[in-house]
Amino acid sequence: MPTALITGASTGLGAAFARRLGAEGHDLVLVARNRDRLEAAAAGHRAAFGVRVEVLAADLADPAARARVERRLTDPDLSPVDVLVNNAAVETCTEFAQARLGELQTEIAVNVTAVLSLTHAAVPGMIGRGRGAVINVASFAGYLPPRGSAYAASKAWVLAFTDTVAASLTGTGVAALALCPGRVRTDKHVRTGRPVGREGSPLWQDPDEVVDACLADLRRGRSLSTPGWVYASVVGVLELPRRSLRALARLAGRGRTSRPPAVSVARR
Numbered sequence: 087m088p089t090a091l092i093t094g095a096s097t098g099l100g101a102a103f104a105r106r107l108g109a110e111g112h113d114l115v116l117v118a119r120n121r122d123r124l125e126a127a128a129a130g131h132r133a134a135f136g137v138r139v140e141v142l143a144a145d146l147a148d149p150a151a152r153a154r155v156e157r158r159l160t161d162p163d164l165s166p167v168d169v170l171v172n173n174a175a176v177e178t179c180t181e182f183a184q185a186r187l188g189e190l191q192t193e194i195a196v197n198v199t200a201v202l203s204l205t206h207a208a209v210p211g212m213i214g215r216g217r218g219a220v221i222n223v224a225s226f227a228g229y230l231p232p233r234g235s236a237y238a239a240s241k242a243w244v245l246a247f248t249d250t251v252a253a254s255l256t257g258t259g260v261a262a263l264a265l266c267p268g269r270v271r272t273d274k275h276v277r278t279g280r281p282v283g284r285e286g287s288p289l290w291q292d293p294d295e296v297v298d299a300c301l302a303d304l305r306r307g308r309s310l311s312t313p314g315w316v317y318a319s320v321v322g323v324l325e326l327p328r329r330s331l332r333a334l335a336r337l338a339g340r341g342r343t344s345r346p347p348a349v350s351v352a353r354r
């Protein structure tokens with residue numbers, strides 16, 4: 087059975103990824119800080135889908151805990167991870183000038199450093215096996231940063247980073263995709279006391295529909311998924327210049343891809 091490791095898997099979008107991938111027959115590794123909530127989710131997935139579920143309680147802002155998740159991704163004695171979903175993120179709901187530096191640094195540690203280090207741990211094994219996928223959860227805020235903390239900047243980084251990784255994985259059988267949701271009805275909004283949009287609003291989506299759209303885009307070979315027609319239209323326009331540049335770069339670099347890669351091998 088394929089295995090999926092999902093960060094922030096206890097609630098919201100991460101829980102929806104776990105439900106959908108579990109329903110498709112993936113064994114699951116669930117990562118978040120609160121072990122009790124993870125264990126409750128794991129029991130539900132085992133009962134509903136009959137898959138194996140591991141619980142890995144870890145604070146991704148903590149380098150030692152992050153290293154435990156990296157080790158799970160690289161351990162040759164455990165089932166290899168075929169799908170990595172970098173979903174966990176934090177958002178400081180304070181104006182930049184009032185936010186404590188430590189809070190902003192935690193945003194960067196969870197939203198940027200963990201995405202970088204877990205992707206870096208997972209990808210070599212996936213390339214070796216000739217298959218796999220990394221889904222990095224970004225945000226529409228990465229395109230249009232609102233005022234506030236370092237959250238939107240961290241999501242802009244996720245978008246650019248995933249572009250880089252997807253390009254460097256061409257021809258390996260491994261895919262990378264950035265999921266760019268707009269507004270999703272999750273606990274995040276309840277926790278921060280923000281109003282959640284009414285049912286039927288085109289600006290708000292449910293976690294399950296966002297995940298379904300994301301996995302459909304992954305299977306179509308896309309490297310960016312923007313669920314919802316409002317967000318898809320805006321991002322489509324914003325992405326047009328970049329898409330044209332990429333097409334030009336591919337045309338200009340056609341000759342290069344036909345040459346064998348230059349590998350330096352130590353002479354004996």
Ligand SMILES: NC(=O)c1ccc[n+]([C@@H]2O[C@H](COP(=O)([O-])OP(=O)(O)OC[C@H]3O[C@@H](n4cnc5c(N)ncnc54)[C@H](OP(=O)(O)O)[C@@H]3O)[C@@H](O)[C@H]2O)c1
Nearest residue numbers: 094096097098099118119120145146175225269270272274
């Ligand atoms: N909701 C939206 O409107 C929206 C819009 C655009 C993008 N997104 C993105 O979608 C993703 C999921 O958002 P969501 O709304 O589902 O969030 P959420 O409901 O707040 O859930 C966050 C999850 O991440 C875990 N988590 C938080 N801090 C962590 C840490 N330091 N280490 C490990 N796990 C941690 C939480 O569990 P513990 O507390 O137990 O650790 C929880 O499982 C995020 O990347 C977010 O930026 C959300």
